[in-house]
Amino acid sequence: MAKFLKVHGSENKFFILDQTLLKKTLTDDELKRLAINLCENTLNGADGLLVIDVSENCLGKMRVINADGSEAKMCGNGLRTVSRYLSEKYQLNEFKVETMESDLAVSKAPDFYEGVPAFSVEISPISFKKDDLPFSYKNMKEMINQLVPEFLPDQSFSAVAVPNPHLISFVPEVSKLELGDLGQKLNGKNEYFPEGVNVSFSQILDTNKIFVQTYERGVGFTNACGTGMSATSLIFALLHPDKFDPTKEITVYNPGGMVKTKVTLNSDKELSKLRLIGNATFTHEIDIEETDLHNNNLRNINVVETNEENDYKAFVTYISK
Numbered sequence: 001m002a003k004f005l006k007v008h009g010s011e012n013k014f015f016i017l018d019q020t021l022l023k024k025t026l027t028d029d030e031l032k033r034l035a036i037n038l039c040e041n042t043l044n045g046a047d048g049l050l051v052i053d054v055s056e057n058c059l060g061k062m063r064v065i066n067a068d069g070s071e072a073k074m075c076g077n078g079l080r081t082v083s084r085y086l087s088e089k090y091q092l093n094e095f096k097v098e099t100m101e102s103d104l105a106v107s108k109a110p111d112f113y114e115g116v117p118a119f120s121v122e123i124s125p126i127s128f129k130k131d132d133l134p135f136s137y138k139n140m141k142e143m144i145n146q147l148v149p150e151f152l153p154d155q156s157f158s159a160v161a162v163p164n165p166h167l168i169s170f171v172p173e174v175s176k177l178e179l180g181d182l183g184q185k186l187n188g189k190n191e192y193f194p195e196g197v198n199v200s201f202s203q204i205l206d207t208n209k210i211f212v213q214t215y216e217r218g219v220g221f222t223n224a225c226g227t228g229m230s231a232t233s234l235i236f237a238l239l240h241p242d243k244f245d246p247t248k249e250i251t252v253y254n255p256g257g258m259v260k261t262k263v264t265l266n267s268d269k270e271l272s273k274l275r276l277i278g279n280a281t282f283t284h285e286i287d288i289e290e291t292d293l294h295n296n297n298l299r300n301i302n303v304v305e306t307n308e309e310n311d312y313k314a315f316v317t318y319i320s321k
């Protein structure tokens with residue numbers, strides 16, 4: 001019998017499959033089909049499948065398969081949940097996890113609330129270069145605080161890869177309609193972001209306090225996007241120094257709850273450091289025959305719910321007061 005988990009970070013929901021426990025690992029096609037099926041049809045769906053593989057230099061390797069079957073370079077909310085899984089599996093509180101572009105330092109953080117375990121993860125590498133996103137707009141080599149009327153009139157945009165691609169705009173109030181339209185446009189066939197982009201709109205609430213909503217590439221609207229909130233925090237620190245206190249963490253609210261980020265700026269902005277701290281909640285444990293996993297047959301799964309979601313809901317009620 002094989003096992004997998006349903007988890008979330010700020011209600012950005014995933015399934016975690018630890019392939020190191022299987023007799024035979026799934027092929028890339030099997031993983032893609034499984035991700036699409038799980039995210040569409042299982043336990044009210046999810047935004048992606050996080051796959052744990054063996055790593056040579058780290059405690060484990062994380063792969064991120066989006067709900068549409070595409071593979072992403074990184075996932076911040078997902079990395080927190082994978083960190084918790086590996087931390088409990090190997091009884092370690094500080095270690096590295098291999099991701100597509102880098103080995104990232106992660107550590108257990110103080111609980112966010114009673115019954116809400118939290119992890120702190122490094123978000124890296126950072127690049128503003130057009131080829132690293134990639135994007136194409138006029139002859140721009142970087143897009144930082146640029147008016148782009150083709151996206152939306154009177155709104156400025158910044159693009160940064162961490163290393164998955166993000167487009168960020170600060171607005172007086174988030175319009176879900178405009179975010180959805182722009183997210184769809186830039187994730188369909190388009191001349192600006194040929195590989196798509198995660199689009200975030202952010203509202204500045206106070207010093208070191210922002211709200212971020214994201215339309216994710218390969219998914220659509222999410223409750224929260226960890227790399228999106230980290231990338232937005234970096235752009236916030238660069239563009240709004242009057243509202244940024246570098247000695248403190250930034251509180252980032254999102255439709256699924258709240259996380260903290262820590263931005264350490266460097267004079268070369270690509271050498272700045274980013275950390276994302278937030279909940280790592282396990283909601284369900286699922287048993288399945290290994291052959292059913294390979295055959296993408298989810299009809300005979302056995303699901304056990306944990307009690308963690310009640311604690312997470314209590315945390316959300318607490319921060320909303």
Ligand SMILES: N[C@@H](CCC[C@H](N)C(=O)O)C(=O)O
Pocket residue numbers: 012047064066071072073074075076077078164165198216217218219222224225226227228
């Ligand atoms: N939800 C994630 C990001 C997942 C990947 C994204 N959809 C992409 O294709 O880049 C996060 O928490 O960072």
